[in-house]
Amino acid sequence: xxxxLQRTKLFKIxxxxxxxxxxxxxxxxxSNYWDAPVGQYLKIEKNNDxxxxxxxxxxxxxxxxxxxxxxxxxxxxxKARFSKSPCTKKYCIHQGxxxxxxxxxxxxxxxxxxxxxxxxxxxxxVNY
Amino acid sequence: xxxxxLILFLFIxxxxxxxxxxxxxYKEYIFGxxxxxxxxxxxxxxxxQISDLIFDDFQRLHKYLHPWKKGLISDMNLSLSKGKNFxxxxxxxxxxxxxxxxxxxxxxxxxxxxxxxxxxxxxxxxENLNQNIPSSSSIKDFVSNMPLMSDxxxxxxxxxxxxxxxxxxxxxxxxxxxxxxxxxxxxxxxxKNALVNIGGNIIALGKRGDRKWxxxxxxxxxxxxxASVDLSPGWSIGTSGDYQRYFxxxxxxxxxxxxxxxxxxxxxxxxxxxxxxxxxxxxxxxDAYSKPLFIAPEERKIELAKSLSIDFYMxxxxxxxxxxxxxxxxxxxWIDLDNEEIITTH
Numbered sequence: 337x338x339x340x341l342q343r344t345k346l347f348k349i350x351x352x353x354x355x356x357x358x359x360x361x362x363x364x365x366x367s368n369y370w371d372a373p374v375g376q377y378l379k380i381e382k383n384n385d386x387x388x389x390x391x392x393x394x395x396x397x398x399x400x401x402x403x404x405x406x407x408x409x410x411x412x413x414x415k416a417r418f419s420k421s422p423c424t425k426k427y428c429i430h431q432g433x434x435x436x437x438x439x440x441x442x443x444x445x446x447x448x449x450x451x452x453x454x455x456x457x458x459x460x461x462v463n464y
Numbered sequence: 465x466x467x468x469x470l471i472l473f474l475f476i477x478x479x480x481x482x483x484x485x486x487x488x489x490y491k492e493y494i495f496g497x498x499x500x501x502x503x504x505x506x507x508x509x510x511x512x513q514i515s516d517l518i519f520d521d522f523q524r525l526h527k528y529l530h531p532w533k534k535g536l537i538s539d540m541n542l543s544l545s546k547g548k549n550f551x552x553x554x555x556x557x558x559x560x561x562x563x564x565x566x567x568x569x570x571x572x573x574x575x576x577x578x579x580x581x582x583x584x585x586x587x588x589x590x591e592n593l594n595q596n597i598p599s600s601s602s603i604k605d606f607v608s609n610m611p612l613m614s615d616x617x618x619x620x621x622x623x624x625x626x627x628x629x630x631x632x633x634x635x636x637x638x639x640x641x642x643x644x645x646x647x648x649x650x651x652x653x654x655x656k657n658a659l660v661n662i663g664g665n666i667i668a669l670g671k672r673g674d675r676k677w678x679x680x681x682x683x684x685x686x687x688x689x690x691a692s693v694d695l696s697p698g699w700s701i702g703t704s705g706d707y708q709r710y711f712x713x714x715x716x717x718x719x720x721x722x723x724x725x726x727x728x729x730x731x732x733x734x735x736x737x738x739x740x741x742x743x744x745x746x747x748x749x750x751d752a753y754s755k756p757l758f759i760a761p762e763e764r765k766i767e768l769a770k771s772l773s774i775d776f777y778m779x780x781x782x783x784x785x786x787x788x789x790x791x792x793x794x795x796x797x798w799i800d801l802d803n804e805e806i807i808t809t810h
Contacts, residue, residue, distance in 0.1 A: 374491040413493045463701050464664035464682030
């Protein structure tokens with residue numbers, strides 16, 4: 337009982353609220369993105385340029401030149417990632433692979449973003 | 465109190481996640497491509513279970529029928545290339561070989577799974593394509609002694625080849641075979657409405673609610689669909705194109721679809737799509753017979769389609785023409801046409 341009291345002193349009501357809200361946020365993210373369908377296409381966006389759309393069903397490396405230099409995007413086995421980037425922090429590379437619809441990785445310093453789309457086709461599947 | 469409300473809110477919120485969706489979708493990377501299964505209006509647990517069964521079977525087939533990795537086919541190819549008999553106690557592979565002999569014969573060997581060695585010579589037996597054109601003399605030598613499925617002699621469990629160049633490559637058959645097996649798995653588990661797509665080879669079971677399954681047909685030169693079709697229950701659709709496995713050298717495209725009569729990648733088409741009505745092997749037919757129609761010269765395509773009893777076809781040619789059968793043209797919804805000349809054939 338004494339210990340419990342000590343703990344409640346350790347956590348103030350604000351902390352508890354914060355923890356709960358944070359947990360909610362995580363739950364919300366999981367429930368929204370965990371079951372997201374796997375995408376068909378990779379959309380590469382750079383500033384105001386026309387987005388480049390590539391099939392995820394290929395193994396290739398795309399070089400895109402951005403604000404700082406060339407970023408390399410690696411497509412393999414239905415997923416994509418930043419594999420090289422001229423930015424200093426390399427957050428985009430650390431994000432790793434994406435393959436689910438609406439997943440997005442943005443490299444702010446080099447102003448390039450990649451996101452997964454389902455090709456927004458009104459189809460159930462694509463014959464290629 | 466506030467805390468309790470929050471917990472309650474969280475509980476209600478999370479409960480909402482378990483809503484029943486009408487289509488359950490599953491994807492895996494098998495056969496070097498994306499496999500996509502959609503199951504309509506079934507219990508999620510059952511759908512999960514059956515899709516796993518199908519993926520397991522596909523994984524098995526991928527290893528079992530792999531054209532160049534160590535396995536049954538590579539063992540057989542090695543024995544036959546040395547002129548030795550290959551003895552196999554496996555009724556499934558014997559059935560597969562016999563079906564391939566028949567498919568090749570009917571297609572006038574435009575479908576030729578016996579020329580794996582030539583595919584390898586062109587560098588297509590590798591995940592990473594090397595951009596080399598084999599020497600013209602090596603191609604000429606090979607074509608002059610072209611191995612055919614009819615070179616195989618099968619007696620009971622003994623397989624022999626009369627041509628040492630014989631090297632089986634089921635790359636144009638395995639996905640179709642897998643589709644037909646998926647159909648059996650789904651049907652025997654009482655799943656009535658599903659769509660299975662293995663790297664573009666598709667089979668439809670039943671419908672998607674009150675409408676048919678809708679399938680987009682990839683544009684051979686754009687990242688979008690050129691057209692779409694509504695696939696009736698039990699039908700299969702298959703496309704062969706020069707845009708998935710190819711390399712470009714000196715501005716010329718070399719795809720994996722090699723003409724057995726010349727030894728060179730066929731250059732006249734960009735893609736060929738065929739639709740096959742329900743049958744026990746409609747998946748196999750849709751996979752195997754899109755190749756002959758792609759490879760054959762323009763003037764032979766229509767006649768070949770007739771002799772193969774393919775009524776539904778669409779061929780995007782390299783000369784800005786699209787050849788489409790009358791039957792197919794009744795089915796197709798064009799989406800992205802530029803100024804191609806569409807020729808309806810009878």
